Amino acid sequence: MSHETSEHQEVSATIDLPGVGTVHRLGFGAMRIVGDGVWGEPADRAAAVAVVRRAVELGVDFIDTADSYGPNISEEILAEALHPYPAGLKIATKVGFTRTGPDQWIPVGRPEYLRQQTELSLRKLKVDALDLLQLHRIDPKVDAEEQFGVLRELLDEGKVKALGLSQVSVAELEQAGKHFTVSTVQNRYNLTDRSSEDVLDYAEEKGIGFIPWAPISAGELARPGGPLDEAAKRLGATTSQVALAWLLRRSPVMMPIPGTGSIKHLEENLAAAGVVLDDATFAELNDAR
Numbered sequence: 001m002s003h004e005t006s007e008h009q010e011v012s013a014t015i016d017l018p019g020v021g022t023v024h025r026l027g028f029g030a031m032r033i034v035g036d037g038v039w040g041e042p043a044d045r046a047a048a049v050a051v052v053r054r055a056v057e058l059g060v061d062f063i064d065t066a067d068s069y070g071p072n073i074s075e076e077i078l079a080e081a082l083h084p085y086p087a088g089l090k091i092a093t094k095v096g097f098t099r100t101g102p103d104q105w106i107p108v109g110r111p112e113y114l115r116q117q118t119e120l121s122l123r124k125l126k127v128d129a130l131d132l133l134q135l136h137r138i139d140p141k142v143d144a145e146e147q148f149g150v151l152r153e154l155l156d157e158g159k160v161k162a163l164g165l166s167q168v169s170v171a172e173l174e175q176a177g178k179h180f181t182v183s184t185v186q187n188r189y190n191l192t193d194r195s196s197e198d199v200l201d202y203a204e205e206k207g208i209g210f211i212p213w214a215p216i217s218a219g220e221l222a223r224p225g226g227p228l229d230e231a232a233k234r235l236g237a238t239t240s241q242v243a244l245a246w247l248l249r250r251s252p253v254m255m256p257i258p259g260t261g262s263i264k265h266l267e268e269n270l271a272a273a274g275v276v277l278d279d280a281t282f283a284e285l286n287d288a289r
Helices: 045-057 073-082 111-125 144-156 170-176 197-206 227-235 239-250 263-274 279-287
Strands: 014-017 021-024 062-064 090-095 132-135 163-166 182-188 209-213
Touching: 045 073, 045 263, 073 111, 090 111, 111 132, 111 144, 132 144, 132 182, 144 163, 144 170, 163 170, 163 209, 170 182, 170 197, 182 197, 197 209, 227 239, 227 279, 239 263, 239 279
Parallel strands: 062 090, 090 132, 132 163, 163 182, 182 209
Antiparallel strands: 014 021
16 A cells, blocks of 8 residues: 555655755655646646645645746746745746757756846746746856856845756856855756766755756666565555655755646655655665666
8 A cells, every 4th residue: 555645744854955944855846737848738727736736735845847847837837826825835946948849948048048037937936036046957058157147146136045056067066156055956866867976975065955857767676576666565655655765865955856747646756755765675776776
């Protein structure tokens, strides 16, 4: 029997993010509340609004979105569902990608573009200052110093309260850190892709929140009889819950944000906070690739 989520669910441990404050480490990613290919309106907007509201009902106080999800639509749905925002809720957004169609992502890091998109996110989310603004990608065609510089300006102007980066190296984190305090880093990381291990170690050393995208992806490990499947059976949980529980135990700065457009899957994901991995299972999953 899987761990069920109820109104009395066990919520995850917390982390204190510079400039953001204290939030629970298991949050919600708002990429999948839009249309296929992260493009256009969702098939059922009312259902998307209901998922977002349910997440907050169940204790989520950190939601991650981006101006490019839709584009625009994810931010608009969050405002529709939650504004005026409940006390303690933090919404992170991202700028730095433009969209030309479904599943198409083009980095644009020109300072005037980053500033424009930040202003638009303020308007769409209906806030005076963004809780956390993350650079979705460093544009290789634009000097990184210029991109970091405009982010620092937005911080100094009070338009954002904290800054983060996405899909970067340790060297890039260090470079950005010369311009502003990095509150979060968002890199791909899961049981089968640990290529950002060095970034995670750096984040843990510096107290930076590490937001793993594609957190549930487990590939062959989740196959029937595979190590993740076997662990899930022993624990009476789903493979997704065990994958999330492994992330939460892997590091105290880990902040998984599984996304979904389904209330059922949302409740299942959040119930991962109540899944406790014994030492042997944790070690077994660490060694599985």
